[in-house]
Amino acid sequence: MRQIVMTAPGKIELRQIERPEPLPHEVLIEIKRIGVCGSDIHVYHGLHPYTRYPIVQGHEVSGLIAEIGRDVAGLQVGESVVFMPQVTCGTCYPCRNGMEHICNQLKVMGFQTDGAAQEYFSVPADHVLKIPSSISLDHAAMVEPIAVAVHALARSGDVRGKKVVILGAGTIGNLVAQAARALGASKVLITDISEYKLELARACGIPLVVNTMHINLGEEIIKELGSDQADVILECVGSQETISQAIEFARKGSVIIVVGVFGKKPCVDLGLVQDRELTLIGTLMYQKRDYERAIQLMGQGLLNLDGMITHRFPFAAYAEAYQAIDESKGKYLKVMIEL
Ligand SMILES: [Zn+2]
């Protein structure tokens, strides 16, 4: 079978390997879609601090069950599935307390251990979730980033009836905004400095979009959300500027969720966090219940995902997909690889 390997930053090779056999507790999945995400591109550019080369990427994936290990029950060949790409130790404090997603030894397939950029991929059955037949393989491949969004929102508690501001309209910011609406937020406002990404957000049904290059965010929040401002602010960029905005434009008692991954250590005004009794909360990946919730929201037709897929490439053109991303100069959102 074919497999794609990133041998070094910027170097992508197609190679032939043996098709894997599932272990007794595993399921062999025929991979059908692989979404490329921002972290994959960081690996491609040699800018991901926690990865190794060679690495097989692929963690936003959907496929069909091809074979079932002998100890696996409840799954059938031919079923549409997704899987959670986390590899955890099972013995550390977070693992023993229901927080495997922040395992002390956490490895993520596609980064610290090989991912699913291959025709068949074997994963433990307890990481696999079934997808209803009404959900397309394209959409199923987006369950992973939707679960990131759902988990981030869940970290603030219930968003029903709340006013939510999302800083950053990339894939995750867009999905956080869409999920916030689907989960019943009363108002959702999204910002970016890219008119292209804001247009996509608008096309996905998010009415309040603000380009912070041209518009003062503090004034806009009061204009659109009212003088009570935002209950929850989600920073989905990982930059000095946006985390500073989150703290500056929070009202007293707001909750700030830190979703973005910071390449550089930001310098923030903790004086405001203290004085305004802000709550600053981190979020990393997701738990099984977030995957289940993501699949549920998708099944209810509450998310506009087609509008987010801006590029498609066949598996054999994996390298071209990354070249196109580089050449697009930021004008892409979800890039989908098809098998
Ligand atoms: Zn991803």
Ligand SMILES: [Zn+2]
């Ligand atoms: Zn652990």
